[in-house]
Amino acid sequence: MVxxxxxxxxxxxxxxxxIYEAAVEAGIKIPVLCYAKKLLPYGACRVCLVEVEQMKxxxxxxxxxxxxxxxxxxxxSDEIRKVRKTVLxxxxxxxxxxxxxxxxxxxxxxxxxxxxxxxxxNRFEGEKFNLPTDEVNPLIERNMNRCVLCGKCAxxxxxxxxxxxxxxxxxxxxxxxxxxxxxxxxxxxxxxxVSMCPVGAILPRPFKFKAxxxxxxxxxxxxxxxxxxxxxxxGVLNDKVETIRYxxxxxxxxxxxxxxxxxxxxxxNSGDRLTKPLVKKGEQLVEVEWDEAxxxxxxxxxxxxxxxxxxxxxxxxxxxxEFYLLKNLAxxxxxxxxxxxxxxxxxxxxxxxxxxxxICSSTGTFPQVEQxxxxxxxxSDFYETHPVFGMVxxxxxxxxxxxxxxxxxxxGKFGKLxxxxxxxxxxxxxxxxLNSMSQVLIEDGLAVTEGxxxxxxxxxxxxxxxPEKVEATTxxxxxxxxxxxRALAGAKQSAILxxxxxxxxxxxKEIAIAAANLAILSGNIGxxxxxxxxxxxxxxxxxxxxxxxxxxxGGMGAQQMLEAAGQGKLSxxxxxxxxxMTSFPDRSKVEKALMTADFVVVQDLxxxxxxxxxxxxxxxxxxxxxxxxxxxxxxxIQRVRPGVPSPGEAKTDYDILTLLAARLGEKVNFTGPAAxxxxxxxxxxxxxxDYEKIGPQGIVWGGETVTVKKKMLVFVxxxxxxxxxxxxxxxxxxxxxxxxxxxxxxxxxVVSEAYVEFNFEDAKGLxxxxxxxxxxxxxxxxxKLKAKVGKRLPKGVLFAPYHxxxxxxxxxxxxxxxxxxxxxx
Amino acid sequence: xxxxxxxxxxxxxxHMLPGNSTTVQYPRKGHRLPTAERFRGLHRLVPAQDRxxxxxxxxxxxxxxxxxxxxxxxxxxxxxxxxxxxxxxLLRCIFCGYCVEACPVExxxxxxxxxxxxxxxxxxxxxxxxxxx
Numbered sequence: 001m002v003x004x005x006x007x008x009x010x011x012x013x014x015x016x017x018x019i020y021e022a023a024v025e026a027g028i029k030i031p032v033l034c035y036a037k038k039l040l041p042y043g044a045c046r047v048c049l050v051e052v053e054q055m056k057x058x059x060x061x062x063x064x065x066x067x068x069x070x071x072x073x074x075x076x077s078d079e080i081r082k083v084r085k086t087v088l089x090x091x092x093x094x095x096x097x098x099x100x101x102x103x104x105x106x107x108x109x110x111x112x113x114x115x116x117x118x119x120x121x122n123r124f125e126g127e128k129f130n131l132p133t134d135e136v137n138p139l140i141e142r143n144m145n146r147c148v149l150c151g152k153c154a155x156x157x158x159x160x161x162x163x164x165x166x167x168x169x170x171x172x173x174x175x176x177x178x179x180x181x182x183x184x185x186x187x188x189x190x191x192x193x194v195s196m197c198p199v200g201a202i203l204p205r206p207f208k209f210k211a212x213x214x215x216x217x218x219x220x221x222x223x224x225x226x227x228x229x230x231x232x233x234x235g236v237l238n239d240k241v242e243t244i245r246y247x248x249x250x251x252x253x254x255x256x257x258x259x260x261x262x263x264x265x266x267x268x269n270s271g272d273r274l275t276k277p278l279v280k281k282g283e284q285l286v287e288v289e290w291d292e293a294x295x296x297x298x299x300x301x302x303x304x305x306x307x308x309x310x311x312x313x314x315x316x317x318x319x320x321x322e323f324y325l326l327k328n329l330a331x332x333x334x335x336x337x338x339x340x341x342x343x344x345x346x347x348x349x350x351x352x353x354x355x356x357x358x359i360c361s362s363t364g365t366f367p368q369v370e371q372x373x374x375x376x377x378x379x380s381d382f383y384e385t386h387p388v389f390g391m392v393x394x395x396x397x398x399x400x401x402x403x404x405x406x407x408x409x410x411x412g413k414f415g416k417l418x419x420x421x422x423x424x425x426x427x428x429x430x431x432x433x434l435n436s437m438s439q440v441l442i443e444d445g446l447a448v449t450e451g452x453x454x455x456x457x458x459x460x461x462x463x464x465x466x467p468e469k470v471e472a473t474t475x476x477x478x479x480x481x482x483x484x485x486r487a488l489a490g491a492k493q494s495a496i497l498x499x500x501x502x503x504x505x506x507x508x509k510e511i512a513i514a515a516a517n518l519a520i521l522s523g524n525i526g527x528x529x530x531x532x533x534x535x536x537x538x539x540x541x542x543x544x545x546x547x548x549x550x551x552x553x554g555g556m557g558a559q560q561m562l563e564a565a566g567q568g569k570l571s572x573x574x575x576x577x578x579x580x581m582t583s584f585p586d587r588s589k590v591e592k593a594l595m596t597a598d599f600v601v602v603q604d605l606x607x608x609x610x611x612x613x614x615x616x617x618x619x620x621x622x623x624x625x626x627x628x629x630x631x632x633x634x635x636x637i638q639r640v641r642p643g644v645p646s647p648g649e650a651k652t653d654y655d656i657l658t659l660l661a662a663r664l665g666e667k668v669n670f671t672g673p674a675a676x677x678x679x680x681x682x683x684x685x686x687x688x689x690d691y692e693k694i695g696p697q698g699i700v701w702g703g704e705t706v707t708v709k710k711k712m713l714v715f716v717x718x719x720x721x722x723x724x725x726x727x728x729x730x731x732x733x734x735x736x737x738x739x740x741x742x743x744x745x746x747x748x749x750v751v752s753e754a755y756v757e758f759n760f761e762d763a764k765g766l767x768x769x770x771x772x773x774x775x776x777x778x779x780x781x782x783x784k785l786k787a788k789v790g791k792r793l794p795k796g797v798l799f800a801p802y803h804x805x806x807x808x809x810x811x812x813x814x815x816x817x818x819x820x821x822x823x824x825x
Numbered sequence: 826x827x828x829x830x831x832x833x834x835x836x837x838x839x840h841m842l843p844g845n846s847t848t849v850q851y852p853r854k855g856h857r858l859p860t861a862e863r864f865r866g867l868h869r870l871v872p873a874q875d876r877x878x879x880x881x882x883x884x885x886x887x888x889x890x891x892x893x894x895x896x897x898x899x900x901x902x903x904x905x906x907x908x909x910x911x912x913x914x915l916l917r918c919i920f921c922g923y924c925v926e927a928c929p930v931e932x933x934x935x936x937x938x939x940x941x942x943x944x945x946x947x948x949x950x951x952x953x954x955x956x957x958x
Binding site for chain 1 (some may be wrong): 880881882883884887898899900904905906929930
């Protein structure tokens with residue numbers, strides 16, 4: 001610690017702090033333009049100049065100068081004010097004064113400073129820029145005439161996003177921020193640059209001219225897309241979410257968001273939202289009153305339960321409280337057939353981890369990953385499914401020089417990070433590679449075996465997984481496997497990342513077990529702040545597991561329910577917040593189940609392909625209309641708050657489930673989410689957590705590091721390589737999450753339809769170029785998709801995202817790791 | 826004494842002669858009375874070449890103490906910001922003139938027009954078309 005004096009105030013700060021940070025801690029305000037807490041110090045704007053007693057003769061930039069013992073700082077004096085004013089005058093020489101039409105007006109740092117320092121006239125004259133604005137892309141508008149060259153956009157894109165879209169070009173007065181070759185922006189569109197820009201040079205295009213910042217009501221909530229659980233702040237105007245505001249004070253995401261979080265909110269305001277309950281009369285779904293719809297549902301479910309039974313399929317974007325109500329409803333109906341999204345994948349992963357570690361959640365929290373020195377990411381789509389957690393990994397690798405290994409079947413964004421090594425295997429062989437890494441650890445005597453069960457059995461079974469043998473089957477070089485395994489064992493603090501989701505159902509149990517084995521053997525489990533991270537695809541996947549939205553003893557899981565319904569062994573299906581027709585593997589199976597079941601209820605926001613086949617459709621509310629809690633992938637319970645009312649007569653799942661339960665004879669009526677949370681806390685493992693005390697940072701259940709219940713090694717056999725000239729993989733695209741984002745204009749503006757991605761060599765061989773329509777055939781089913789050619793995929797591998805309903809990817813994808821397909825033009 | 830009396834009455838009677846009255850037969854004659862230059866009457870949106878001068882910066886609705894101004898901005902085909910909706914509810918307006926003072930582009934003025942009576946409540950809401958003059 002270092003002692004210093006700022007404006008006569010004695011303070012003690014850590015020795016790595018800068019003068020600016022010390023001043024912030026002491027509550028002294030120093031103006032800044034180019035400083036941001038999450039970025040490295042830069043010192044571009046010179047607005048934060050201060051006087052330091054020990055460095056007399058010149059003014060010192062406080063944001064880049066580290067503190068030293070006994071430093072005496074003056075943060076404001078006449079001289080400092082004069083210099084700051086001059087700096088602003090310089091900036092205003094070429095900054096166009098178009099505040100009335102600039103959307104930043106009202107929250108612009110330059111505007112505020114100019115006002116604060118009273119810069120009413122300018123002693124300098126110069127030309128105003130008249131550069132063309134970048135309005136080509138649909139999400140981010142750049143007007144470089146307003147730029148003050150603070151470099152925040154370039155820095156955030158490089159340091160945190162790891163994309164590197166921007167840099168300074170030209171010199172002197174002509175300097176500006178530009179993309180490569182000064183073209184239009186073509187990037188991830190995460191909008192991090194938008195959130196960082198202190199002036200109106202980079203703005204969100206969907207919000208253009210919509211409102212002034214002071215008109216917006218800010219509501220803190222949690223993003224409803226992936227399991228990362230980023231906090232978002234809605235900017236609400238006239239009961240409509242108009243934008244997502246920058247807020248780095250809440251949650252663990254430091255204000256970082258991805259394209260979905262920042263621009264994917266528009267489905268909330270969509271005109272396609274269901275506003276009235278629908279009941280099938282004849283062949284048509286007809287709008288009816290709630291009373292009639294609820295009666296139909298209650299009667300239908302009762303009747304079905306008396307016949308062959310009811311199955312309840314839930315999505316993973318309900319709040320914890322709603323999950324609890326759903327579980328109660330299942331009990332009330334008397335069915336044990338309850339499951340959430342996909343079943344297979346979620347169930348597989350949880351079963352796998354329960355068998356080996358006795359828990360089914362991440363063992364650490366996201367901030368701990370930042371300190372790791374070795375990171376292993378399993379599955380190459382990790383950045384696509386959890387972009388903001390991906391940004392944490394970016395920082396770990398770029399700032400802390402952590403070693404990053406990726407076990408994946410395609411090259412991804414992570415692979416481009418400095419020093420990252422991709423263990424590129426043939427599709428579906430993750431387990432083989434992980435097993436081989438475990439084998440190396442045991443063979444080299446690096447394995448941690450103290451207090452571990454099943455070591456000898458595993459050792460014997462793993463004999464077939466020497467790196468050399470695995471190299472032959474998977475294509476990953478033996479040397480790479482050895483390097484990765486040894487690095488993981490030698491790490492002071494490591495992180496193993498495992499994402500799961502609907503398009504990744506193949507071998508999920510096996511992968512979970514193999515990853516847990518590796519975590520145990522490498523000492524990842526139980527070593528300080530190291531951790532195994534289990535990242536669910538949806539906003540409340542972890543909550544669904546915690547609340548036990550799983551088949552009860554003797555009950556059927558998701559896939560079994562669909563199978564039973566297809567064979568007429570299940571009379572009713574109640575689908576809540578999920579579109580199985582689009583997102584579940586094997587569309588024909590889902591379709592058959594929905595057609596055969598006598599009674600189908602769908603509770604959703606939109607008339608999805610699943611809802612079209614329903615007997616009753618209940619209009620539900622989006623995450624922005626709900627009150628409750630979500631539990632994210634690091635076990636953080638965070639508050640979801642309603643920002644807007646539901647459109648028309650749509651109701652929250654909470655209300656619907658309560659009304660339905662009352663009709664089915666429920667006597668208990670909860671007063672609200674807080675009461676429900678108290679009721680579910682013990683069952684879900686949230687004991688001792690008070691709903692009212694969940695603050696802006698949320699509460700992590702089980703503490704920062706969870707102690708595993710056991711360390712049990714279980715052998716799982718790897719898979720055989722899948723034969724075929726072309727193997728089609730499905731998965732998540734960066735711009736989308738589940739099927740909901742296809743209803744949002746932001747993500748749709750970037751990727752609006754399904755595509756199939758080719759390796760450029762394959763494409764050349766098949767004479768395919770971008771945008772050409774290709775036919776993909778397997779099992780007698782033919783899909784026509786637009787092609788996208790790139791360098792990401794290895795030869796012979798194709799990729800198609802699963803989000804788009806009309807593309808019918810799941811008519812080919814039946815839950816396998818990769819599908820052997822024929823490709824023709 | 827009588828002389829002074831006559832002198833005084835002559836001034837009085839002079840006013841009774843035609844053309845010397847200060848009383849205006851409003852509203853039967855002389856529909857519009859002259860107002861002072863700084864009189865604050867009905868607002869006017871100043872037109873520019875092919876559009877209104879207003880750039881929809883929202884300063885007038887923000888500063889308005891009576892909250893009687895509604896602005897909705899939008900982007901026109903040239904990519905400029907313009908007021909798609911500009912409404913003043915005169916039943917709420919207190920004619921303080923803050924909107925004029927706040928306007929950064931001198932797009933709103935107050936005219937001498939004080940005849941603002943109407944038969945229907947709706948007619949007191951002045952839309953953009955009625956304000957541009």
